[in-house]
Amino acid sequence: MEPVARPCGGRALLFEVTSATEVAAVVAAVRAAGLPEVTELVPAARTVLVEVSAGASLDRVREAAAAADPAAGTSGTGELHTIGVVYDGEDLELVAATAGISADEVVALHSGAEYTVDFCGFAPGFGYLSGLPEPLRQPRLESSRPAVPAGSVGIADVYSCVYPRRSPGGWRLIGRTDTVLFDPAADRPALLTPGDRVRFEVR
Template sequence: MRLRRCGTDAVLVEVDSLGEVEAVRAAVHAAALPEVVELVPAARTVLIGARPGGLAAVRRVLDTVDLSHRVESESREVTIPVVYDGPDLELVAETAGVGPDEVVRLHTGATYSVAFCGFAPGFAYLVGLPEALQQPRLDSPRTKVPAGSVGVAGEYTAAYPRATPGGWRLIGRTDAPLFDPRRDPAALLQPGDRVRFEAAA
């Protein structure tokens, strides 16, 4: 674990894996420090923002983190309905060596967790994707992926909260309100949440 100061009241924690990111995030979240005002996990870092003078308390928690052990913290379970008719469903099935129905069974049969959010507001990177569905991005990204598209790329699965360019393999679509700036919090999915996908008609 490497710590880098970010301004006067934040620290960037650098680690070596998603599992270690989750260990840091969960430990700081579970500590419920009133000094912490922002906790932002990413693929290999966690940014922790504190109130003025609050970094000493944050460092005390970080000194106790066991990177090989996940601290259980309170999390929500969110179910997202998906119509599995994406333009890359056949490609994902062919690459996995299974039929499209098996892709749906595998995708809906797993429980995912939100590792981090980024790329676009409300875009949550979910881990827990079955190995057969862990596939590379498209060779040529699309200039516009429709809002609500559900895709896979590498070890992640995600749903696009708005129309953006993207290179993920699209297997379905959802009408779930992934991001609403009038809601608090605006993003439906938050780091640490557990997520299930459910096949919809």
């Protein structure tokens, strides 16, 4: 594939693609190239920003991205995080009714999958986790809640998430966890980084 590459200043390229699969392929290709000049690699929903050190050429970054292969798969290769969840979310019954299954089946499906952190955004430590089983792929709520408690586990579209802090949000809430997703005082403030894997465990 040859993603569209747009310059961002003199030290970065923004690659534009058409799917999360292609985002993952570009990220994997640039990482696999092992380019020492790369200082930042930032995936988003349909873009990947790659920055290099001052004075470095962007040519090798272009070449690496052009070698991306979406057919190679998008499963995460990073650290595996297991997050314990109490499945008692406000929207659990709504999700079950929308899917045409029982609440217990929602829990089994959600906790039985392995997720990949495609990208982070919205709030510090907020990861967009792909891998949501097909029956659970549902739209956001028609109206967002003004305040979603920290640790809330939600689903929306093709993603699952954990709210790292109290904030507004429109995802369908199916559970909660006491796992800390973001701690600004920690050596590694955000628990999740793109490419990491996540499994949810029933508590």
